[in-house]
Amino acid sequence: MYELRGVTKRYTRGKESVHALDGVDLTIADGDRLVIQGPTGGGKSTLLQMLGGLDRPTSGEVVLDGTDMARLSEARLTKVRSENIGFVFQSFNLIPTLTAQENVETALVPLGVKVKERRERAVEALRSVGLGERLGHLPDEMSGGQQQRVAIARALVKQPKVLLADEPTGNLDESMRDEIMDVLETMWKELGLTFIMVTHDSSLAKKAPRLVTIRKGKITVKENAAS
Template identity: 75%
Template structure:
């Protein structure tokens, strides 16, 4: 379970101080699916970075299962990210010189997974996203939607407790967007990970069981609804 208490994040921009988050309180249960939306500069990506342990708050606390990220040294925080959190980004972030199979395997290397098991798990992860026959293809030989499927497989191959997705459909056309969202929702329902997604897309936001809107670094609105 995530617990955020009075989370503030400030950045220096030249002589100015920019407050990206301003006293955010948030509880997120295990296995919950949350979508975060709001205007540019509202704090969405900053919130996701804090949930992922990629940054630390200026004030307040971010805890996962009772572990306050601020109390962890960098090595322990890196291990927590490695073991428990998967990330999916708008830009896919695939290594262009590696095949789809090899890209997925990269998530297992830091875990010390043996080669045979690594290959087996990566192949199974690709199959779970509908790319079981494309493992030997380079990213340049795949469409944008297929590249994002590889990125999703890479994020989930280690069976993380949490999946964080920052505009995962932002570079895709409407049809492919819906296919990727259907895939993510299906994997979430099947694997029961906690799923937090940032999006500008109102059509995707309306599909969420829980939706918060960030404005000027604060939670301005929250809705709970049945998925479409």
């Protein structure tokens, strides 16, 4: 479970102080699926970075399973991220010189997983997202949708509790968008993940059980009854 308590993130731009997050309180239960929306610069990505331990708040607590990530040493925070949190980004972030299988294996290296098991788990993860025939392909030999599937497999191969996605369909056309969302929602259901996604796409937001809207660092939470 996540608990955010009074989370503030302040940046300084010249002489101006900008509150990307302004006293955010939010509880996210294990297995929740929620979408974060809001205008550009409103704090969406900052909130996701806090949840992922990629940034620290200026003040407040970001508690995951009883541990305040804001207070951890960098080494402990890196360990929490490596073991518990998977990330999927808009730009895929694949290593261009590595095959699909090798890209997925990179997520297991920090966990000390041995080579044979890394290979087996990477193959299984790629098969689970429909890429069993693309193990040896480089990123530039795959479509955008296939590259994002590799990125999803890389995020899930370490068996995280939490999956964070920042505009995961932003670089894809409508058909590829729907395909990737089907994969993400299937993984959420089958693996019992806590799934949190930032998107500007209102059609996706309407399908989420919970919608967090953030404007000028303040949030509102809506339960989508139709979900």
